[in-house]
Amino acid sequence: MKYVEEFRDPKLAENLAAVIRAEADSAREYNFMEFCGGHTHAIFRYGVQDLMPDNVHFVHGPGCPVCILPVRRLDDAIELADRHGVILCSYGDMLRVPGTKRRSLMVAKSEGADVRMVYSTLDALKIARENPDKQVVFLGIGFETTTPPSALAIKQASEEELENFTLFCNHVLTPAAIRHILDAPEIDPEEAVRLDGFLGPSHVSTVIGSQPYEFLADKYQKPVVIAGFEPLDVMQSVLMLIRQVNEGRVEVQNQYARVVTREGNERAQDLVDEIFEIRPAFEWRGLGSVPESALSIREKYAAFDAEKRFEISEKVSREVKSCECPAILRGVKKPKDCKLFGNVCTPETPMGSCMVSSEGSCAAYWTYRRAETLAEMAAERDLEPAQ
Amino acid sequence: MCLAIPAQVTRLGDDGMATVSLGGVVKDISVELLDKVEVGDFVLVHVGYALHLISEEEAQRTLAMMAEGGLLDEELAEIAQEGEAA
Ligand code: SF4
Numbered sequence: 001m002k003y004v005e006e007f008r009d010p011k012l013a014e015n016l017a018a019v020i021r022a023e024a025d026s027a028r029e030y031n032f033m034e035f036c037g038g039h040t041h042a043i044f045r046y047g048v049q050d051l052m053p054d055n056v057h058f059v060h061g062p063g064c065p066v067c068i069l070p071v072r073r074l075d076d077a078i079e080l081a082d083r084h085g086v087i088l089c090s091y092g093d094m095l096r097v098p099g100t101k102r103r104s105l106m107v108a109k110s111e112g113a114d115v116r117m118v119y120s121t122l123d124a125l126k127i128a129r130e131n132p133d134k135q136v137v138f139l140g141i142g143f144e145t146t147t148p149p150s151a152l153a154i155k156q157a158s159e160e161e162l163e164n165f166t167l168f169c170n171h172v173l174t175p176a177a178i179r180h181i182l183d184a185p186e187i188d189p190e191e192a193v194r195l196d197g198f199l200g201p202s203h204v205s206t207v208i209g210s211q212p213y214e215f216l217a218d219k220y221q222k223p224v225v226i227a228g229f230e231p232l233d234v235m236q237s238v239l240m241l242i243r244q245v246n247e248g249r250v251e252v253q254n255q256y257a258r259v260v261t262r263e264g265n266e267r268a269q270d271l272v273d274e275i276f277e278i279r280p281a282f283e284w285r286g287l288g289s290v291p292e293s294a295l296s297i298r299e300k301y302a303a304f305d306a307e308k309r310f311e312i313s314e315k316v317s318r319e320v321k322s323c324e325c326p327a328i329l330r331g332v333k334k335p336k337d338c339k340l341f342g343n344v345c346t347p348e349t350p351m352g353s354c355m356v357s358s359e360g361s362c363a364a365y366w367t368y369r370r371a372e373t374l375a376e377m378a379a380e381r382d383l384e385p386a387q
Numbered sequence: 388m389c390l391a392i393p394a395q396v397t398r399l400g401d402d403g404m405a406t407v408s409l410g411g412v413v414k415d416i417s418v419e420l421l422d423k424v425e426v427g428d429f430v431l432v433h434v435g436y437a438l439h440l441i442s443e444e445e446a447q448r449t450l451a452m453m454a455e456g457g458l459l460d461e462e463l464a465e466i467a468q469e470g471e472a473a
Contacts (some may be wrong), residue, residue: 038390091434119434122417148420149436203391205430206439229390230449236462258445259431265439268420 016235017051030056032241033101033331035178036201037064037359038229039256044311044368046231056238059193060364062177062286062329065142065200070283072317073170074099076149077139078170081105081113084310087131089124089195090139091146092117096350106230121153128157128165137306138275140167144204147171147295148268151275154304157306161266170305172205173281175212176293181330182220193331197241199234200226202256209264210254217250228256275301285319285353286329328361335365336373336380342366390464391433393446396426408431412463 024030034040040060044050049058054196061177062068078099079200081088088105095105095117109115114134121138128136140150150167157165178198200213205226213224223244227237237255244251254260275298282294297305319325322340327333335354347363354360358367365373394409396418402428409432418424418437429446430437441449 051466120416122435143431145438148438149417149434152417152419152436203431203438204435206391259441265420267422268438271420 013051013232013235015274016232016239020051020235020239020242021053022237023057023246024053025246026053026055027053028245029194030195030196030242030245031059031193032057032199032238033059033061033181034199034227034234035061035063035174036199036204037067037357038201038203039065039199039227039234040361040364041068041359042229042231042234044364048231048234050237052238054189055358056241059195059331060328060361061181061198061331062284063143063174064354064357065146065172066091066097067325067329067353067360068172068177069094069141069170069353070096070285070288070317071099071319072283072315074105075315075317076312077137077168077184077214077313078103078105078108078113079312080137080306080310081108081115083313084135085114086135087114087116088137089116089118089126089127091119091141094139094141096356097353098320098350100315100319102351121149125153125156125162125165128162129160132164134254135164135166135309137310138165138167139170141170142271143172143174143201144207145271147276148207148265151268151271152286154275154301155271157304158301163303166304166306166309167297169276169295171276171295172284173278173293173295174201174208175215176290177284178213178216179220180287180293182216182222184330195222195331196245197225199237199241200224200252200294202226202228202233202260205254205256205260205264207265207268209262209318210252210260211262211264213252221250224252226252226254226256226260230260249301265268274298284329286310286326320351325352325354325362328354328386335362336376337364341377342370342374391438393429393441394432394437395446396424396428396430396437399424399426405437407437407443411462423454 030324031301080086098104105115124138210226216224218220225237225240227233276295277298278292279296281289281291283289302308323334324338340351345355350356353364394407396405397408398406406417416435429441431439
């Protein structure tokens with residue numbers, strides 16, 4: 001149990017913090033984006049930000065699959081449950097995200113739609129086997145970590161000739177989204193978030209490896225450190241990024257080498273490739289339409305594609321007015337910049353996706369930084385001229 | 388929903404499934420995404436599938452951190468909820 005003791009040692013965190021303070025150049029500002037909501041959550045939960053010197057900033061990226069699903073796709077899922085009378089299965093957090101007119105899957109369920117929370121695609125397959133007279137749709141969301149399980153589910157359904165199972169595919173790709181964020185200043189100068197490096201996702205990288213991030217160093221000249229989810233991992237990764245910046249190095253480094261390899265899980269990648277192909281473009285909440293950033297089901301498996309099996313109507317979808325999730329997901333605003341934070345919008349009554357999932361920025365601020373954020377909001381209000 | 392929990396394989400089925408023990412909870416998961424798994428191996432489990440083999444040290448370290456941060460209970464609760472789903 002030696003390792004456990006070491007990892008629990010707050011002294012180690014303090015030492016690491018001291019090294020970071022010593023090495024961070026006070027003449028510079030360091031802005032690092034953690035793409036992944038798992039990191040956002042770790043940074044808040046363990047107070048990593050408080051251990052950092054004032055010139056080291058975390059910019060929260062869009063890496064929470066629940067947060068980035070656009071309202072339109074959620075409305076489509078609700079329509080599947082409402083109009084087509086399917087059993088709609090989804091991962092837990094997704095049920096509470098408000099769609100147009102604040103109608104969520106949970107609301108649809110309370111009004112009689114058959115919506116079920118599952119932990120795994122294995123459970124969705126089981127529901128399909130047990131209900132042969134019903135159509136079962138799995139609302140597939142997530143980055144490269146949840147995609148292989150969806151791919152396997154389709155493969156299994158196909159082998160079993162399970163005719164009542166389909167996937168509503170909303171799987172998205174991490175590298176394409178990062179590329180889009182870095183291209184954004186060219187598209188719109190207002191959106192220029194200064195970024196000096198990235199904390200690369202850990203569990204996504206166990207699947208795709210560290211290799212897909214190399215373009216960030218080569219083409220965009222941004223350092224990347226693939227970082228584990230534990231607070232000491234995050235701190236060590238920040239130190240590695242600071243060193244790269246100070247020394248003018250631009251590389252992909254792998255702090256999480258005990259789990260992540262350059263190649264990743266090739267078996268999982270092959271399977272994903274067999275079942276899915278890249279969509280020309282996909283809409284992300286906050287980022288808009290991002291080229292080649294998501295997957296759809298290949299023609300060969302069209303029988304298991306909910307988008308092909310069911311007719312989904314054209315409709316106008318709207319997010320809650322004044323919800324700032326889109327700007328927060330791009331890293332250009334913080335939860336304190338949203339008027340709704342903490343008064344009408346709380347985890348019990350979420351107005352936007354960022355307040356729903358525990359990996360969302362608004363939920364993280366609400367859980368760990370509520371008092372400070374509300375105080376900052378009040379102070380900023382007082383500075384504004386009276387209306 | 389992005390976290391993966393370390394678990395130890397206690398039994399291998401012949402259908403790509405395995406039984407794991409995970410923070411005291413026994414659960415059947417799929418090991419189809421891995422090339423080779425043996426009883427006793429530690430794996431990272433995400434949404435019911437083993438994604439990666441890890442060392443025992445890594446598994447213990449991660450479990451300890453998750454337990455300390457209260458994350459383990461949340462994740463286990465999420466897994467346990469599945470029974471109520473149907
Ligand atoms: S506080 Fe609520 S309404 Fe405001 S941005 Fe966050 S989720 Fe949206």
